[in-house]
Amino acid sequence: MTNPIAFFIFGGTGDLARRKLYPVLSKLLKEGKLKELKAVYALGRSEEKIRDYITRFGDNLLKVFRFLPLDVSKKENYRKLAREIESLPDTELIFYLALPPQLFEQAILNLGSTLRRFSNPRKIVVEKPFGFDLESAKRLNFQLKRYFTEKEIYRIDHFLGKAPIQNILSVRFSNYIFEGIWNKNFIDNIQISALEEIGLEGRASYYDRVGALRDMVQNHLLQILSFIAMEPPALMDPERVRDEKVKVLSSIRRFSVSEVDRYAVRGRYRGYIEELGRESRTETFVALKLFIDNFRWEGVPFYLRTGKRLKEKITQVVVVFKEVPGNFGRILGCMPASNKFLFEIAPGSRVRFFFEMAPPEGFLACPVERSMEIDLSPNLPEAYETLIEDIVKGDQTLFIREDESELAWEIVQPILERWAQEDSIPEYEPGSYGPKEADKLIESDGRRWILL
Ligand SMILES: NC(=O)c1ccc[n+]([C@@H]2O[C@H](COP(=O)([O-])OP(=O)(O)OC[C@H]3O[C@@H](n4cnc5c(N)ncnc54)[C@H](OP(=O)(O)O)[C@@H]3O)[C@@H](O)[C@H]2O)c1
Structure with a gap:
């Protein structure tokens, strides 16, 4: 039996989420390829950017969709995230960082410490650009590896x-x-x-x-x-x-x-x-x-x-x-x-x-x-359809x-x-x-x- 899955999309009100991620999740749900998907959380500061937009996908995505207000830099905001995770025992948590790249490190740090007390299976997806130069890429890898194993990390190159x-x-x-x-x-x-x-x-x-x-x-x-x-x-x-x-x-x-x-x-x-x-x-x-x-x-x-x-x-x-x-x-x-x-x-x-x-x-x-x-x-x-399916399957090729x-x-x-x-x-x-x-x-x- 596979675990149920919940997506947490940081930057869930942004361009990438709207143009690529939601349409793909909606399509996969419609085609019956994401039967395990129980929840999609859009995380961000401004719900108004997405409220009307998300209704266009009809029931399949709406049924599992939630907006969770969260400012990446505010530690106290992660309490709400923790409460949601508590309500998802045995669920595989997929965190997708579709954020401005300068926020990646902060998001990883705050998310990583929030996750410490949970034992749910988890994955983290990091969008490009992965770092700004060699030193910052190494730092980003170091931060990721403090909280996630390499098998849990999906660095995306959508090409x-x-x-x-x-x-x-x-x-x-x-x-x-x-x-x-x-x-x-x-x-x-x-x-x-x-x-x-x-x-x-x-x-x-x-x-x-x-x-x-x-x-x-x-x-x-x-x-x-x-x-x-x-x-x-x-x-x-x-x-x-x-x-x-x-x-x-x-x-x-x-x-x-x-x-x-x-x-x-x-x-x-x-x-x-x-x-x-x-x-x-x-x-x-x-x-x-x-x-x-x-x-x-x-x-x-x-x-x-x-x-x-x-x-x-x-x-x-x-x-x-x-x-x-x-x-x-x-x-x-x-x-x-x-x-x-x-x-x-x-x-x-x-x-x-x-x-x-x-x-x-x-x-x-x-x-x-x-x-x-x-x-x-x-x-x-x-x-993105291929890549999201691979993330769900756990195929890192x-x-x-x-x-x-x-x-x-x-x-x-x-x-x-x-x-x-x-x-x-x-x-x-x-x-x-x-x-x-x-x-x-x-x-x-x-x-x-x-x-x-
Ligand atoms: N767009 C593409 O086609 C594309 C293609 C390949 C890769 N990417 C990569 O995907 C990532 C996102 O790109 P994008 O084009 O979607 O950017 P975007 O449209 O500018 O969206 C940025 C997102 O980050 C959120 N955000 C900004 N500051 C925040 C904060 N302090 N706390 C919480 N959320 C915050 C914004 O939400 P709020 O304003 O609601 O807080 C928004 O949802 C980037 O790394 C980009 O390089 C994008």
Whole structure:
């Protein structure tokens, strides 16, 4: 018999709770997938933000929904929370921190001491951003571990809830044909792009404190890179999968603060300061070149880029294979294009393989590029749906382990330190593909950015 479950959503009146968490909980209830769910508590200071909104979900969510007034910083408010917990014997308690990140530590501290006298099974879910730099991430981990075991901690990176990203592992490890070519002998470079058309869109105060490197690279892009580069795990089990990701992150070549400019470029779109209405040192674009110094990947550059107010919204991974030997190109009078493997995460969800074929004129004319495509789009679950189901099941495969979170910060830390030394940030035109410095980063290696 499974325990009944109660969700406590800190920040239960906020944007994430309203746009993602309640719709998913409501859907899962409707589909009969959350039979154990007995209560959903929205915690926050202002009930009026949610009172009318929650009625739209109808009976299924309303029946279990409660608002619990709580200011995270006020210790006395946790007495009310304790009284609710007393009324839930044998219930598994799932605490979801959907709070402004600067409140995470305080919430963990006050919640942790409130929970001391209870023996209910429990889980804690922590939203991103997990820390602001290496030191604060370590502090956050330390606070969490004072009150929760690693098995009870779910650090969210919602990109891992996206089916096309999970599919990277399926394609790589469920097909025999890829393993033999998925390495430095066949692959020339790998490009991971997460480009956005939108700018600040009401998130100015959050984004300006964080910037593109912390918002996208430290978490989402390094997670995608880990899936692309990891070894097959000994078992498809949460610990074994995360062990392999940790090995990738540990093998990423570290650079010192003085070397950063050779590997990292930042940018800011023209008009950002005017939009923000104050001075700022925040980047809205990052491009990076990383190397993984292990047997599989030595010498293969991984180019990462992300930014706001760019020409198009697109998130994808392009695996670029090596060119065929030059003498074949000389016979044809042209070089066949490299094979490419695409994992498209947005706007569509597709896997596509590009290869060269003879044109209608015959096999001695220049080959033309053709592709085979599999569209994953129909009926994919929403990222938060997958993740919430996993939390309830207790499956941590798609959540970030303590060591992963710190290793990812270790990789970006010298970049943060280098950029803190200098005020000037290269500008780029809104609607472009970022600053020219990002093109130079890849072109100086004799390559170019590819979008498919
Ligand atoms: N929104 C998204 O799509 C999204 C996506 C990925 C990750 N996240 C992460 O999710 C978290 C929440 O983001 P959000 O966009 O939902 O933020 P938000 O809309 O600003 O909501 C913040 C929530 O925190 C509560 N809060 C603020 N101060 C409080 C205090 N002193 N005591 C108790 N509650 C307090 C607010 O409730 P009251 O005002 O009622 O107190 C509100 O419910 C952040 O860590 C964010 O990075 C958000």
